[in-house]
Amino acid sequence: MSRADLVVVANRLPVDRVEGPDGEPTWRRSPGGLVTALEQVMQNLDGAWVGWGGKPDxxxxxxxxxxxxxxxxxxxxxxxRDYYEGFSNGTIWPLYHDVIAAPVYKRSWWDAYVRVNRRFAEAAAKHVQDGGFVWVQDYQLQLVPQMLRELRPDVTIGYFHHIPFPAYSLFAQLPWRRQVLEGLLGADVIGFQRVEDAGNFQRSIRRLLHYPTKGETVTVPTIEDAARTVISRSYPISIDANHFLELAQRPDIIARAQSIREQLGAEKLMLGVDRLDYTKGIRHRLKAYGEMLADGRITGKDATLVQIASPSRPGVEAYQELRDEIEMSVARINGDYSTVETTAIRYLHQGYPREEMVALYLAADVMLVTALRDGMNLVAKEYVAVRADNTGVLVLSEFAGAADELGSALLVNPHDIEGTKDILSRSLQMPVAEQARRMKTMRKKVFDNDVVKWGQRFLDDMETSRARRNDA
Structure with a gap:
């Protein structure tokens, strides 16, 4: 099989292995956010994708x-168990999300992380053509850039960090902090969601490795005394906005949205769409909503909250406990405030196809994106993209990366329960003219900066790095 000019390296392949009609295994495209973001970028390129196939062994x-x-x-x-559920999601994920949950530092997990990262680097090295590009994705593979550079010094390496990068005071807790930084600096271009994340990374470089940084670059010394210049900057990820708009204009999806509203019966529909994760602020959201019902600020006839919490990492104990806690909260609120005719919260622990999600976005008067910490949050952008009539209200956490671009949303501190209640009340009462003014501004931002532009910006910087190295 010929080698590719662009190789994407990610924890998962962009497909799931399923059983076909005849019982034979087959593959179908995955619904994940990374796949959605990169499918447009990969479409017109001679590319390969390195990743785990989704099943052990x-x-x-x-x-x-x-x-x-x-x-x-x-x-x-x-x-x-050790590389993915352990180091990636038991150590790095909580540490990089402001220690909302306590990170666990196990040497056996780190050893597995090193071993698996090397396996991914070797696969990429084997399948990229001479002088080609390799684009590594996310926190599970932070060591791959340097490992790949050792194996294939001829290729140009990019790395994109989809989750937050923590402040130095938190990152410094990691026992293997130097190794992680050196692993990332194997890349020629390192991308982050927010300017704040790129700044945190550069501060850690200065404090721990003492490499000079200037603007959006890091100077990395080499054995040959010819220092490398690494680009380190923010590239806010986005969505295929036109695709979501096309779905929102389909008659069957419009009819489905109308059916959802009729079935729920309440005057206003509030919607939350999250992975079941402690970073998403679902507990805080439920607490605020439950208190609004208890205070009499709203009733089940005024509004219904539809909360989708798609399954996530069932093998990790913290996620099992989170599911139990959320489902107990939902049951308690529904027991206290639902009636025969109305349900206070419709809670759905399921994933849904994109068409159903677009119908829900169209049906929702208010979209709740109240993460405690989030790299970007593409759900916020998807909701904005489908609201062609400029109605609807986006309530957005100031701790989500999307808040940097969607400043016309109602920004909220999800830790402030009283403040969240006030924002939710305001969202339910917002005049249509104000909705339109805010939504027009956000829609322009989303459509002007779609996923194709995101990918092109990153690949352009990789091309610049390759040209600079070839000219040296």
Missing amino acids: LDVEPFEFDGTVLVPVPLSRDDL
Whole structure:
């Protein structure tokens, strides 16, 4: 199989392995946010994608899917326990999300993280053509850039960090902090969601490695005494806004949205769409909503909250406990405030196809994105993209990356329960003229800065890095 000019390296392949009609295994495209973001970028390129196939001990040869060569990396159950559930999601995820949950530091987890990162780097090195590009994705693979540079110094390496990068005071807790920074600096271009994240990264570089930084660059010394210049900056990720708008204009989806509103019966529909994760602020949202019902500020006839919490990391104990806590809160609120005719909260622990999500976005008067910490949050942008009539209210956490771009939303501090209640009341009462003014501003931002522009900005900087190295 020929080698590719652009190789994407991510924890997962962009497909799921499923059983076909004849019982034979087949592949279908995954619904995840990373896949959605990159599918447009990959469409017009001679590309390959390196990632885990989604099942333990699955060892299959590279294959082609929708014009992209997919390169499965096998992971054992032990790898998944220690590298993925352990170091990636038991250490890095909570540490990088402001220690909302306590990180766990296990040397065996770190050893697995190193071992698996090397496996991904070797697969990428094997499948990228001479002088090509490799684009590494996210926190599970922070060591891959440097490992790949050692294996293939001829290629140009990019790394994009989809989650927050913590302040130095938090990052410094990590026992393997220097190794992580050195791993990331193997890249030529390092991207973050927010200017704040890029700044946190550069402060950690200065404090721990003492490398000079200037503007959006880091100077990395090399053994040959010819220092490398690494671009380190923010590239806020986005969505395929036109695709979401096209879905929102389909008659069947419009009819589905109307059906949802009729079935719920309340005057206003509030919607939350999140992975079941402690960073998403679902507990705080439920507390504020429950208190509004208790205070008599709203009733079940005034508004219904539809909360979708798609399953996430069921093997991690903190997530099991979170699900139990949320479902107890929902049951308590519904028991106290639902009636025969109305349900205070419709809670759905399920994932839904994109068409159903667009119908829900169209049906919702208020979209609640109240994460305690979030790299970006594309749900906020999806909601804005489909509101072609400029109605609807976005309530957005100031701690989500999307708040940097969507400043016309009603910004909220989700830790402030009283303040959140006031914002929710305001969202339900906002005049249509104010809705339109805010929504027009946000829609322009989303459509002017879509996912194609995001990918092109990053790849342009990788091309600049390659040209600079070739000229040296």
